[in-house]
Amino acid sequence: MDCQEKLEVPVYTDVDRETFLRDIYPLTSGSETRAPGTLCARVDGELSRAEGGRPRGQSACVPRAQDGFSAQELCVQDESYYLRSLGEDVRKEPADLRKQFPELAEDFDIPQFFEPEQFFSSVFRISSPGLQLWTHYDVMDNLLAQVTGRKRVVLYSPKDALYLYLTGDKSEVLDIDTTDLQHYPEFVKASRYECILEPGDLLFIPALWFHNTLALQFGVGVNMFWRHLPPESYDKKDPYGNKDPVAASRALQSLERTLGILEELPPDYQDFYARRMVLRIQSRAYQTMEASPGNLDTA
Numbered sequence: 001m002d003c004q005e006k007l008e009v010p011v012y013t014d015v016d017r018e019t020f021l022r023d024i025y026p027l028t029s030g031s032e033t034r035a036p037g038t039l040c041a042r043v044d045g046e047l048s049r050a051e052g053g054r055p056r057g058q059s060a061c062v063p064r065a066q067d068g069f070s071a072q073e074l075c076v077q078d079e080s081y082y083l084r085s086l087g088e089d090v091r092k093e094p095a096d097l098r099k100q101f102p103e104l105a106e107d108f109d110i111p112q113f114f115e116p117e118q119f120f121s122s123v124f125r126i127s128s129p130g131l132q133l134w135t136h137y138d139v140m141d142n143l144l145a146q147v148t149g150r151k152r153v154v155l156y157s158p159k160d161a162l163y164l165y166l167t168g169d170k171s172e173v174l175d176i177d178t179t180d181l182q183h184y185p186e187f188v189k190a191s192r193y194e195c196i197l198e199p200g201d202l203l204f205i206p207a208l209w210f211h212n213t214l215a216l217q218f219g220v221g222v223n224m225f226w227r228h229l230p231p232e233s234y235d236k237k238d239p240y241g242n243k244d245p246v247a248a249s250r251a252l253q254s255l256e257r258t259l260g261i262l263e264e265l266p267p268d269y270q271d272f273y274a275r276r277m278v279l280r281i282q283s284r285a286y287q288t289m290e291a292s293p294g295n296l297d298t299a
């Protein structure tokens with residue numbers, strides 16, 4: 001059962017990032033609500049060596065790959081595999097295709113959507129057919145390049161966060177196609193945007209947009225994260241690009257402390273003051289988005 005209306009993601013070519021974010025991606029303009037667009041461009045060159053070449057460094061996410069086995073030796077029928085490259089120091093350093101896979105990086109050339117100093121990471125990803133990555137958000141702007149294979153991507157707006165049953169940066173709703181709506185009744189309210197990436201497509205995923213990927217075929221891809229907030233806004237110990245900005249983490253921690261304080265009260269008082277706090281937070285949550293329609297930086 002497809003429980004949600006599916007909205008096609010329109011495709012735009014030859015648009016620079018600023019124009020795209022300002023005029024096309026905005027969620028609302030006046031009273032009109034638009035679907036977000038996919039910024040598509042052909043990837044120049046091919047990562048043709050990716051399938052045959054042996055990656056340098058210790059970036060494989062399957063532990064056995066580190067022991068030097070070939071892909072054929074590693075692959076067990078009915079198992080799914082996913083490679084997500086990491087930096088040399090996996091706890092501190094973000095992945096960089098140019099450092100971990102220099103031969104492949106030579107073949108990979110993308111249009112300049114951001115200034116070099118905004119670059120955060122370039123992540124090499126390989127997935128088995130059928131591999132699905134849970135719905136999550138990242139905190140940086142992102143270009144997801146599909147090099148080989150087809151991949152389905154489903155997107156949800158940050159404004160639909162309330163309907164996604166979040167635990168941290170992930171949605172608890174694992175089955176987004178035949179969702180158990182008894183268990184997750186609010187999920188149906190989330191607007192689903194869907195596109196299929198073909199080899200050579202680039203998908204722009206703005207910071208905070210939820211995404212869920214499903215490899216329709218064996219596929220190789222690269223994604224690039226870059227910072228669009230001032231550098232000091234980001235957590236310095238974040239090799240994955242998914243730690244909340246420092247101010248957001250502080251706010252979330254202080255909310256936890258506040259909820260602890262509420263527990264000093266009897267249950268009916270807890271409930272009442274929690275409702276008052278919801279009202280206060282609600283006014284803040286929707287205020288910023290309405291004040292600057294289409295400005296994703298504040299959404």
Ligand SMILES: O=C(O)CCC(=O)C(=O)O
Nearest residue numbers: 125133138142144213223
């Ligand atoms: O393509 C994938 O497998 C996941 C992509 C993703 O989560 C990302 O680019 O942030």
Ligand SMILES: [Fe+2]
Nearest residue numbers: 136137138211
């Ligand atoms: Fe992601």
